[in-house]
Amino acid sequence: MTIETVVVGPFEVNCHLVVSDDGRALVIDPGGDPDDILAALRMAEAVPAAVLLTHGHCDHVFALQEIADQGALPVFMHPADASWAFTRANLMPPWFSQIPPRPADLHPDLADGAVLDLAGLECRVIATPGHSPGSVCFHLPAHAALLTGDTLFAGSVGRTDLPGGSSRALAESILKLSAFPEETRVFPGHGPVTTIGFEKKTNYFMRGGAG
Numbered sequence: 131m132t133i134e135t136v137v138v139g140p141f142e143v144n145c146h147l148v149v150s151d152d153g154r155a156l157v158i159d160p161g162g163d164p165d166d167i168l169a170a171l172r173m174a175e176a177v178p179a180a181v182l183l184t185h186g187h188c189d190h191v192f193a194l195q196e197i198a199d200q201g202a203l204p205v206f207m208h209p210a211d212a213s214w215a216f217t218r219a220n221l222m223p224p225w226f227s228q229i230p231p232r233p234a235d236l237h238p239d240l241a242d243g244a245v246l247d248l249a250g251l252e253c254r255v256i257a258t259p260g261h262s263p264g265s266v267c268f269h270l271p272a273h274a275a276l277l278t279g280d281t282l283f284a285g286s287v288g289r290t291d292l293p294g295g296s297s298r299a300l301a302e303s304i305l306k307l308s309a310f311p312e313e314t315r316v317f318p319g320h321g322p323v324t325t326i327g328f329e330k331k332t333n334y335f336m337r338g339g340a341g
């Protein structure tokens with residue numbers, strides 16, 4: 131398994147490509163620049179198998195249609211974000227002034243603790259509300275990898291001042307993530323890769339900061 135990252139769109143979202151040993155890929159958060167994502171898939175000699183969304187914000191879903199159309203791919207997200215992600219509530223002018231198109235094969239049913247078996251990879255869903263009500267992290271236990279979206283970043287955490295955000299919920303979510311083994315590699319929705327251990331030592335919000 132390898133994880134490739136393509137930085138996309140005006141907010142520099144990390145679109146992660148989780149590629150299994152047999153060349154199938156999970157595409158996480160295709161937020162923009164679909165041609166760059168498709169080029170990275172070709173470069174990795176990977177065939178996309180499914181799209182997973184850490185949350186519904188425009189900058190994480192905007193290229194969804196182009197990627198899902200590659201092979202009528204299933205798209206997975208949490209219901210608490212699916213309820214508004216494809217409506218006017220998700221406009222972010224001037225950067226995103228069109229409603230993100232709702233994908234044809236949408237599965238808006240991710241739940242805490244759910245285990246997805248996709249592309250031969252076991253992927254566990256951890257509900258981590260706070261940045262948005264339906265934010266989730268994806269854990270690949272066999273590879274000690276955690277895709278944290280906009281919940282946890284290297285040195286910081288997601289903002290909670292957008293609609294549906296909650297600093298109290300975020301603090302609980304961060305506490306949940308701090309229980310992961312220290313060696314767990316963290317692949318955030320923006321910025322560099324880190325580990326749970328490093329964040330527990332250095333990230334104010336993971337050291338019990340009030341947020």
Ligand SMILES: [Zn+2]
Pocket residue numbers: 185187261280
């Ligand atoms: Zn976000």
Ligand SMILES: [Zn+2]
Pocket residue numbers: 141143187189190280319320
């Ligand atoms: Zn973001």
